Amino acid sequence: MSKQYIDPKEIATKDLHQFIIGGIAPRPIAFVSTVDEYGRENLAPYSFFNAFSSNPPILVFSSNRKVSDNTTKDTLHNIEMTKEAVINVVNYPIVRQMALASVEFPRGISEFEKTGLSTEPSTVVKPPRVKESPMNFECRVKEIITLGDKGGAGHLIICEVVGIHIDSNVLTNGRIDPQKIDLMGRMGRMYYVRASGDAVMEIVQMVNAQPIGYDKLPGHIKRSDILTGNDIGILAAAECEIPVTSATPEDTQIEELHKMIKTSLTEGNVFEAIRLAFNGA
Numbered sequence: 001m002s003k004q005y006i007d008p009k010e011i012a013t014k015d016l017h018q019f020i021i022g023g024i025a026p027r028p029i030a031f032v033s034t035v036d037e038y039g040r041e042n043l044a045p046y047s048f049f050n051a052f053s054s055n056p057p058i059l060v061f062s063s064n065r066k067v068s069d070n071t072t073k074d075t076l077h078n079i080e081m082t083k084e085a086v087i088n089v090v091n092y093p094i095v096r097q098m099a100l101a102s103v104e105f106p107r108g109i110s111e112f113e114k115t116g117l118s119t120e121p122s123t124v125v126k127p128p129r130v131k132e133s134p135m136n137f138e139c140r141v142k143e144i145i146t147l148g149d150k151g152g153a154g155h156l157i158i159c160e161v162v163g164i165h166i167d168s169n170v171l172t173n174g175r176i177d178p179q180k181i182d183l184m185g186r187m188g189r190m191y192y193v194r195a196s197g198d199a200v201m202e203i204v205q206m207v208n209a210q211p212i213g214y215d216k217l218p219g220h221i222k223r224s225d226i227l228t229g230n231d232i233g234i235l236a237a238a239e240c241e242i243p244v245t246s247a248t249p250e251d252t253q254i255e256e257l258h259k260m261i262k263t264s265l266t267e268g269n270v271f272e273a274i275r276l277a278f279n280g281a
């Protein structure tokens, strides 16, 4: 691996932006509905976005000054006026309409009309919800933090969630099912990721019990040409007593042994893999 060093002060903002959005990815997309001081609705996607607190429930997104002309965006203006927003999630069935809503329509033009998405009244805030989105967070804006005054500078919009609506069809046993909600993530340039199907993987990592740890794995495992970093990660994460009768295999046995460990890991039999790693075949 050979890495290039980049001094963010030495490259153009548009290039820096691409390195940031390509590397900090995939990002969830806040599809933000707001109204202006005249009650006119607005809808725009923001992927400089995440959840930052569960109690109180806080979501934050950033509306940036445009790099091209240093102007600010309608969403920021509306929030400065009304201190309210709805953050609608973006799933696969509405991803193209979401992309269309990012067009710079003149202030006062409703992206609901331009995209064909439907409004649905909120319970406690004025901005409407996106009916087709499977989950809507009604928010009051607690604070806006301005990060700079040049093109590309963000405004952190700190939102407290005051109401949540969720489509019961995306739930399995009362929890959000990634295969049903089918969310989209934003990457760099024109790339998106669809977070369902084979893109979803399960990693069960208990955080209360102490795992074996990489440092306690046998040397031949750490030096393996057959086991990958992920294989070693699974072995190091196993929560079990380190087998006391640790045996060192002969050099001629190692390749075969590591293949057997890999097979056990592929079959999900971590304890057999651990037994082999410490005691040999």
Ligand SMILES: Cc1cc2nc3c(=O)[nH]c(=O)nc-3n(C[C@H](O)[C@H](O)[C@H](O)COP(=O)(O)O)c2cc1C
Pocket (backbone or CB within 6 Å): 029, 042, 043, 044, 045, 046, 047, 048, 049, 062, 063, 064, 065, 072, 073, 074, 075, 076, 098, 099, 101, 102, 103, 104, 105, 186
């Ligand atoms: C998927 C996606 C994510 C975006 N994320 C951001 C973002 O985090 N911050 C931002 O300022 N603009 C972002 N944009 C661009 C805005 O959506 C775009 O400038 C839009 O016209 C702003 O609308 P408004 O003026 O109605 O607020 C994003 C665009 C897309 C398609």
